[in-house]
Amino acid sequence: MNTIIQNILVFAAIVGALAFLLRKFIWKKSKSKKACGGDDGCGCH
Amino acid sequence: MSKQINVALIGNPNTGKTSVFNALTGLNQKVGNYPGITVEKKEGICKLPRGVKAHIIDLPGTYSLNASSLDENVVIELLLNKNDKDFPDIAVVVTDVENLKRNLLLFTQIKDLEIPTLLVINMADRMRYKGISLDIDYLEAQLQTKIALISTRKKEGIDNLKHLIANYKEVSVTPCIKASDIDKEYFENLQKAFPNQLLYKLWLVITQDVNFGKTDRKEIDAVANFKTKSKADLKRLQQKETIKRYQFINNVLREGQTIDVSQAKDLRSKLDRILTHKVWGYAIFFVILLTIFQAIYDWSSVPMDFIDSTFAFLSEWTKNQLPQGAFTNLLAEGIIPGLGGIVIFIPQIAFLFLFISVLEESGYMSRVVFLMDRVMRRFGLSGKSVVPLISGTACAIPAIMATRNIESWKERLITILVTPFTTCSARLPVYLIIISLIIPEGRFLGLGYQALTLMLLYFLGFATAVLSAYILNKVLKIKSKTFFVVEMPNYKLPMFKNVALTVLEKTKSFVFGAGKIILAISIILWFLASYGPGDDFNNAESIIKTEYAAQQLSEDEISQHISSYKLEHSYIGITGHAIEPIIRPLGYDWKIGIAIVSSFAAREVFVGTLATIYSVGNDDEATIKNRMAAEVNPILGGPLFNFASGISLLLFYAFAMQCMSTLAVVKRETNSWKWPTLQLFIMSGFAYVVALIAYQFLK
Numbered sequence: 001m002n003t004i005i006q007n008i009l010v011f012a013a014i015v016g017a018l019a020f021l022l023r024k025f026i027w028k029k030s031k032s033k034k035a036c037g038g039d040d041g042c043g044c045h
Numbered sequence: 046m047s048k049q050i051n052v053a054l055i056g057n058p059n060t061g062k063t064s065v066f067n068a069l070t071g072l073n074q075k076v077g078n079y080p081g082i083t084v085e086k087k088e089g090i091c092k093l094p095r096g097v098k099a100h101i102i103d104l105p106g107t108y109s110l111n112a113s114s115l116d117e118n119v120v121i122e123l124l125l126n127k128n129d130k131d132f133p134d135i136a137v138v139v140t141d142v143e144n145l146k147r148n149l150l151l152f153t154q155i156k157d158l159e160i161p162t163l164l165v166i167n168m169a170d171r172m173r174y175k176g177i178s179l180d181i182d183y184l185e186a187q188l189q190t191k192i193a194l195i196s197t198r199k200k201e202g203i204d205n206l207k208h209l210i211a212n213y214k215e216v217s218v219t220p221c222i223k224a225s226d227i228d229k230e231y232f233e234n235l236q237k238a239f240p241n242q243l244l245y246k247l248w249l250v251i252t253q254d255v256n257f258g259k260t261d262r263k264e265i266d267a268v269a270n271f272k273t274k275s276k277a278d279l280k281r282l283q284q285k286e287t288i289k290r291y292q293f294i295n296n297v298l299r300e301g302q303t304i305d306v307s308q309a310k311d312l313r314s315k316l317d318r319i320l321t322h323k324v325w326g327y328a329i330f331f332v333i334l335l336t337i338f339q340a341i342y343d344w345s346s347v348p349m350d351f352i353d354s355t356f357a358f359l360s361e362w363t364k365n366q367l368p369q370g371a372f373t374n375l376l377a378e379g380i381i382p383g384l385g386g387i388v389i390f391i392p393q394i395a396f397l398f399l400f401i402s403v404l405e406e407s408g409y410m411s412r413v414v415f416l417m418d419r420v421m422r423r424f425g426l427s428g429k430s431v432v433p434l435i436s437g438t439a440c441a442i443p444a445i446m447a448t449r450n451i452e453s454w455k456e457r458l459i460t461i462l463v464t465p466f467t468t469c470s471a472r473l474p475v476y477l478i479i480i481s482l483i484i485p486e487g488r489f490l491g492l493g494y495q496a497l498t499l500m501l502l503y504f505l506g507f508a509t510a511v512l513s514a515y516i517l518n519k520v521l522k523i524k525s526k527t528f529f530v531v532e533m534p535n536y537k538l539p540m541f542k543n544v545a546l547t548v549l550e551k552t553k554s555f556v557f558g559a560g561k562i563i564l565a566i567s568i569i570l571w572f573l574a575s576y577g578p579g580d581d582f583n584n585a586e587s588i589i590k591t592e593y594a595a596q597q598l599s600e601d602e603i604s605q606h607i608s609s610y611k612l613e614h615s616y617i618g619i620t621g622h623a624i625e626p627i628i629r630p631l632g633y634d635w636k637i638g639i640a641i642v643s644s645f646a647a648r649e650v651f652v653g654t655l656a657t658i659y660s661v662g663n664d665d666e667a668t669i670k671n672r673m674a675a676e677v678n679p680i681l682g683g684p685l686f687n688f689a690s691g692i693s694l695l696l697f698y699a700f701a702m703q704c705m706s707t708l709a710v711v712k713r714e715t716n717s718w719k720w721p722t723l724q725l726f727i728m729s730g731f732a733y734v735v736a737l738i739a740y741q742f743l744k
Contacts, residue, residue: 006370013375014572017565024562025705 049098051131052091052210055120055155056139057148058106061167063087064197065139066103069207088131093211102131108147110154110249111283121253124158125246135161135213137206142168142177145302149188149294150287153221156190157245161216163191163209170196174311177304184301189217222293224248227286248286252279313536320412323419330413335492337400338500342493345392352392353669356385375571379657383567386653386669387560390474395552397470401438402547406539410435415533424511425518427451430460434510437467438503439551441707445714455523459514461714462724465707466510466700468503470555471648475698476502478652482674483691505699563653566643570617570657577615585611617658631697631733632690632740634679641697648703689743693736701732 056062070089087103107117110124123129124136136155140148145166156162164184172178185192191209195202209216224244225232235251236244306318319325364377404410417431429451437444444464451457468476476499484495581588589607598606612618621635628638636658644651652669659672676685686694702708702725711721 002368003370006368006372009372010375010572013372013568017568020561020565021569 048096049100050134050210050213052099052101053123053131053133053136054101054103054139055136055151056106056165057108057141057144057151060106060139060141060144060148061197062106062139063103065137065165065167065195065206066101068197068200068203069099069101091207091210093207095211097211099210100131102133107151109151109287111252121249124155124160125249133160135163135210135216137163137165137210139165139167142166142172142179143175146291146294146298149297150290152188153290153293156188156218157220157222157224158249159218159220159243159245161213161218163193163206163213163216164188165193165195165206167195167197169194169202170199171311175304175314176306177302179303180301184297187297187301188221189219191216220245222286222289227289228282231282252283316536317412317533320409321416326412326416330416333404333409334500334503335496337397338503339492339496340400341393341396342496342499345396348392349389352389353385356381356388356669360385371575374575375568378575379567379571380564382656382659382669383563383570383653384560386656387474387556387563387649389669390477390649390652391552391556393473393477394470394555395548397473398439398548398551399544402544403539405547406537406543408533408536411533420511421514424515425456425459426511426514427453427456427460430456430514433460433464434467434507437464437469437510440469440471441465441467441704442710445707445710448714455518455521458523458715458720459517459521461711462517462720463510463513465702465704465724465728466506466513468506468699469648469704470551471704472502472506472698474649474652475644476695478670478673479686479691479694481670482686483688502695502699509700562647563650566650567653567657570639570643570654573617573620574612574615574658577611577618579614581614582611585614612658630740631736632687632693632744634676634685636676637685637694641703645703645705647706648698651698689740692743693740696739697732697736699732700728700735702728 054062054066066087066089069091071091089101089103091099091101093099102123104120104123105117107120110117110121123131123133126132138148138152138155140152152162152164166179179194181192181194191212193202193206193209195206197203225236227248232244232248235247239247306314320329360377360381363381364373367373367376401410404413413435414431418427421427421430430448433444433448441464444467445461448457448460448464451460480495480498484498487494489497576582585607589603589610593603593606613622617639618635621639624638624642625635628635628641633641636655639658640651640654643654655673656669659669659676673686674684677683678685678687678690708721708725711724712718715721
């Protein structure tokens with residue numbers, strides 16, 4: 001039981017990580033024209 | 046009944062315009078709003094000689110007649126509308142004696158509208174302290190105006206100003222610049238289309254985004270629709286106009302104004318004389334940089350050691366306390382070491398931005414910009430390029446966006462292309478960990494070798510940027526000119542609140558911006574390093590036990606061999622081995638290769654990746670640095686991170702274009718894939734060659 005739960009959590013973490021990276025670098029959300037640099041964490045705000 | 050004239054007080058912000066208004070009107074003033082907008086309207090009455098009364102309007106401060114705000118709209122609309130009841134009989138342009146060159150831009154624009162324009166040079170009492178002397182007769186002749194040299198603080202020259210205003214009819218209305226000099230063909234066509242209109246007024250109407258509320262719409266629309274050129278071409282003509290004006294102003298001031306800085310007596314001038322000195326200025330800047338890098342190392346070593354050991358303990362604790370399984374392994378071997386690889390650099394990042402923020406707040410950074418302008422010009426860059434290059438030490442992305450205020454496209458393009466060479470904060474973790482592994486901790490004249498190496502890397506980045514700019518300036522065949530104007534703020538003690546907020550903001554964006562990417566990559570790397578295809582990975586335990594059956598190895602040693610074998614046959618191991626032939630000549634193994642590939646997302650991912658790869662299968666409580674130091678070169682033996690491979694890695698990261706986000710911003714700013722593609726291949730190709738040469742020489 002413990003093994004199944006741990007595997008499910010690992011699977012969820014990997015899917016989440018992949019989705020985040022794909023969304024960040026490949027399927028970018030269209031940004032507001034008012035934003036100066038988007039969500040790149042560049043500290044430009 | 047005495048005659049009343051309209052007087053418009055106009056000037057750049059902070060020239061003491063309101064003080065002049067107060068000096069002229071005394072208590073005879075009222076404050077209201079311009080109709081329909083919330084811009085303050087100040088007007089008053091002043092009694093002039095010969096029984097003349099002046100209705101004085103203190104217009105909002107503006108740098109030029111190229112309006113970019115509601116306040117500036119008010120100024121331009123009044124000056125273009127002769128039917129306005131407040132249209133001035135005379136415009137009084139107030140300037141600051143210390144910033145005459147910049148202030149005169151607005152003066153020449155107003156003069157070209159053929160309105161009688163009087164020049165007031167304020168703060169004359171500061172001339173002596175600043176070593177400034179003016180040839181008023183010469184300036185009056187060249188600018189074709191009357192000049193009032195005044196000091197509102199000392200209440201000097203006000204009567205003369207009143208006298209000049211009263212005699213406004215004697216002030217010439219001859220323009221400073223002929224509009225047709227800007228672009229002969231365009232302005233001739235414009236004049237043919239509107240033969241009865243003033244050319245410069247037509248030009249202003251065409252190029253402004255002003256809401257001409259009070260002016261006759263039909264007339265304005267007719268002019269505004271005359272656009273034989275695209276918006277970009279009109280912008281270029283505006284830039285050309287500005288350059289023409291500054292050329293005119295420079296010529297006038299060359300003879301009419303003398304600034305002898307050696308005569309300046311105030312504290313600011315004394316400091317400026319030293320801090321912007323052509324020898325001492327650079328020497329002081331060098332010493333300040335040296336102090337900063339030494340302090341970064343000295344002050345942050347204790348908190349860094351604490352963070353490092355805390356994450357190592359946390360990883361071990363997680364493994365021991367949570368139920369055994371894949372998710373526990375993911376936490377202990379993937380997520381925690383990966384995050385540790387970024388959190389550990391918080392102290393150094395915070396100290397770096399603390400110093401940068403103090404330098405900016407104190408006013409010293411503007412002096413650095415001025416100082417560096419001298420150097421920049423020789424390499425085909427503008428003084429304005431210094432700002433992006435300095436902000437590039439934080440992040441290339443906002444730095445590249447900061448190039449937007451460089452008028453010359455060539456200088457802007459060159460700045461965009463070379464800015465990624467400056468050492469950004471994302472390179473810092475890579476530099477710090479490699480330096481700590483390959484450079485000894487000793488000191489020379491009180492300065493640590495490690496701090497000196499870090500400073501050298503910053504210089505290397507800056508020097509490469511400047512040299513690349515020089516080459517690009519020769520290679521790119523784009524003609525353009527620009528002028529550099531920088532406002533020198535007064536020196537002041539940095540405000541603690543501002544400094545603290547900057548440090549917090551920058552550190553937060555570093556941790557949370559890169560942190561999310563590192564967390565995601567750590568999870569995926571852990572998976573790729575913990576699982577693999579085929580029998581080699583699945584039967585690792587039996588293969589190793591059979592292989593080492595004849596040797597008397599302890600349980601721990603067997604376990605180490607199994608972990609190592611599994612890693613080599615995991616997904617990441619197979620990928621790493623596939624790219625190994627390319628990176629082997631640089632002195633790297635497949636694990637470093639994986640870290641380089643993953644750090645293309647963000648450079649700081651390099652350390653987190655190695656931390657994750659080295660953690661998989663390891664149960665000991667070692668820190669990231671210790672694990673990296675213990676790595677053995679699989680072919681040559683000895684430490685993997687030795688002097689040769691370490692220097693090779695440092696140089697690779699100094700030059701390589703390892704940042705996807707920067708490439709995306711370059712594409713957006715240049716509106717072409719050509720420049721980011723060239724940037725990627727040239728920078729990374731150069732990095733590879735330099736790293737290869739360094740390793741082959743040093744190994």
